[in-house]
Amino acid sequence: MNDDRYTVISADCHAGADLLDYRPYLEKRYLDDFDMWAATYVNPYEDLLADSADRNWNSARRLAELEEDGIVAEVIFPNTIPPFFPSGSLMAPAPTPGEFERRWAGLRAHNRWLADFCAAAPGRRAGVFQILLNDVEQAVQEIRWAAGAGLKGGLMLPGTPPGSGLPELHARVYDPIWAVCAELGVLVNHHAGSASPPLGDEPAARAVFMVETTWFSHRALWHLVFGGAFRRHPDLRLVLTEQGSGWIPGVLAMLDYYHGRLLAAAKATTAEAKFGVGLAESMGESPSAVWRENCFVGASFMRPHEVPLRDRIGLDKIMWGSDYPHDEGTYPYTREGLRFAFAGVPRGELAAMLGGNAARVYGFDLDLLDPIAAKVGPTVAEIAEPLPEPPADATSPVFARGASVRVW
Template structure:
């Protein structure tokens, strides 16, 4: 760490709360009347977005420290935890939880909107504004705060240009792919140029829960957390079956907030399906699919006692602890209590990798 201390706990999946003026202040003047903005409703405050019928409330994105019976989807902006938008306050809240460093992701439904914006120039302007703000936030303490820049998706050239611009900004440690560079959910051979640029920069590519190419449904009309159970394996398989990891072996993929207990089953099944069906599917990999899963893919989890107990079948060097702060999944400021319950009896060297070492290696907290 910058002060010479060791990293004992790195949170590999946390979130910020985008401030109300982020896009109003940073977008070019011609776009400001279309900018995402917060509006007050009778129930509370919410984001109002161009082309999105339902306002996006944010109460459950700022529940850290609350008992479940106090959590409300609608709140006023002034009730949001300051650490979500103020980096100095964030460091104080991290210290209270005895957390050394944190990887920073956007608010999911806001990032989904940015990803799904079809106007290419407006899309890029919003993404750039977000990346600039995130760099200023993370750059407040680059040894402790690591920003995951958002990739635009209106062409490979655009995505590469913004990646190379934003990754050079202070505090940036990785790139978030919300959908593939052409704006859809099908990986293409020409996308390799982007993956190569990310690999050459020595930072990981990140998928947070799932990928989208349009604004998803509201949370009220689906089972909570349902998408966590099926989208991540699909995206991992696209990279494996598509030969991306064979062509670009240095590429690191982190799949965040999907937990780990299912990974051993996936490993077994992808090898079995490949052995039985590769010829008919016209797949030709020089190594079993599990080879790429083990070498190129890491996973963050919040609470997964089963997965931690079966860590060797997952890969001890591929597991990253996370808290989801300040969202509903967070146990802040008592993260160490849940860690103690999950890690009882685990050798210190393995514990240290999963709690800090793997994230430190991937996100280069000791070198940025």
Template sequence: MNRPLISADSHLCEPPELWTSRLPRRYQERAPRVVNLDGRPGEYFVCEDIQPRSVYAASAAGVPSEELPRRAAQGFAAAPPSVWDPRARLAEQDVDGVAAEVLFPTFADLVFGCRDAEFRRACLRAYNDFVAEYCAADPNRLVGTALVDDADPGLAAAEVTRAAGLGLRGVVLRADPERSYADASFDPVWETAVGLDLPVVIHRGAVRRDITIDVHGALLDYVMIPSQAQRALTALVFGGVWERYPALRLVLCEFDLLWMPHFLQRLEHADHRFGRSFGVDLSRPARDQVTDGVWVTFQHETDEVTRILPSWSRERLMWASDYPHADSTWPHSVGKVAELRAAVGPDTTTLFTHDTVSRLFGLRLPATAPTGPTAPTGPIAPVASLEAARP
């Protein structure tokens, strides 16, 4: 394999002062922030209408499992410089043998849970500005995506246009919109994204409801994660969105894989057996609309990849490292990709790790891979203090 590795799903880790420093004055007291909570170790991301979220796993790539409790108590004090410094991020890519990453938020998508739509839009706009500035360090290796609120389709379309002007390469929407994506009032967003050649992404976690701190609610939410993607896809198909915008490209991130063959079978049966009874008369089969218009990311799931290939195109799958999150393959991504290559062969692996994501997001990278990573055997040394880590 001689093409450089590209992660189709990695993450930014928003600086604690992102919103307190960027939001208009009228929102300062309400701004999302990172704080210490009485009686709890570590630091927490907090915002109105949202359950506090511990920050430790956001930047714990490469930390051994037995070290995670200690890392949780440190919070962002243990974060590596790459969390907020894009130049340090490029160095971390080199350590991992990765040439580029498509970047999604860590905390900003939680803001979808805020009830005040105007406040949400202001927070997401501030995040998009930060992403654009971060990725400007090397736009071909740091590929930014914008978070767009869906409450007002006209304003959403305007933010898509603004994001493209900032140099961002994709648009992230909630999995559970205020109005169904089948609603034709949302067409300005699809039309704008297609016209600007921007993929639309639905990422796990980008939902209005928040995960409850109750253990049973949290486990239920975790188990049912694929249903978020299933509902969105069903609305797009039976709402005729791909009928009106056949060039729409949708990316699903972190939703796993094995549910997809069963979902396609159910979707196909619903179309054939019941569609016309409900006034749905598609020009193309429902299954084909999904398999032609949807791309899916995966991370560790080599076994799942081999099991779904008979029913899913290899050109619609993309590998991801998930850096800098605790579940990331960093700094061993080259070894993980070698396992993938052994399972599916070099040509398919090149599609998964370079060709497809490069075409989808319009990247221009050297045609040959770097000579190889200099991966350490453990995590990089933490910075001495939070202040030292901030750009």
């Protein structure tokens, strides 16, 4: 942080190549297949067809707009469609072995494009690479490649929604993934949206999705905790992004309760005893202890009701994100969003949540970023001033009326 400005690092942004720009990153044996696939592909996402779609891959435009918004560095999650996928890559199981092979090729192309995209802005982008869980050996190989390629954002952990056919995340089959991530210091990121099962096309499905989608994303936390991943791999680190943050204290209390209850049941003669067998050795520390040692939250467009919970969540755990370039993101009103949520928060605490924590977790160099922030970052005085009224055309939920009442 500078004397009068915050160094803001967004822990949640999104990017990807334009469809045909993935072609040079594919292995030659897939080029003919790609040409046939791309010739008939219809993109299902309006935001990737709009005039603003190039925010995903136009490096110069992206840097300029983020700086205009007061942001000097970003963690980059995927956004566009990799080759051979019908839609969001981690939510689309391959129907045949051949299709699975091509989709792995598509993800590798995305990851290699991303490495070049990050290299185009040295020290200002931490790219989050993609894997599939269907082949653990291939996943481990890709993790080693990505770590060597300088993708500091870590991996994006796919969900295992009901119906996916994948083992649940607590399964020991994924241990080689946790082991290599712990060995190489690769972060495991679990972003909202990749863990929900299909809900159909009925109008009510949208409401059900809103109720359930973050819960399905939260599941990664208790799966890895109760599965003992952190006990077996104490250097493993998990980041839960764009899932809110206000839920964390209550869920940790609930998980601690079940942790204690299961350990007690293992020593009892009640009907619950069968649920506790073997858990004392496999689970390790309590969930709240694991959170303190191993976990972080990418607190995208943090809402006013979440801010008073920061001490219970952990001030050193919270990493604010703008969600650029999504409509629900704070661009171009990041300064207003920060004022709306954070006015009155002590300067040192806010500096940690807006950039210091992300710099430490994702390996950004503040000596590089602070001089840029001295020119473009929001001022301390500016963010300390409460925002009387949200901008009329702001689309981020941080400004939504009634969005600040959820406290569980």
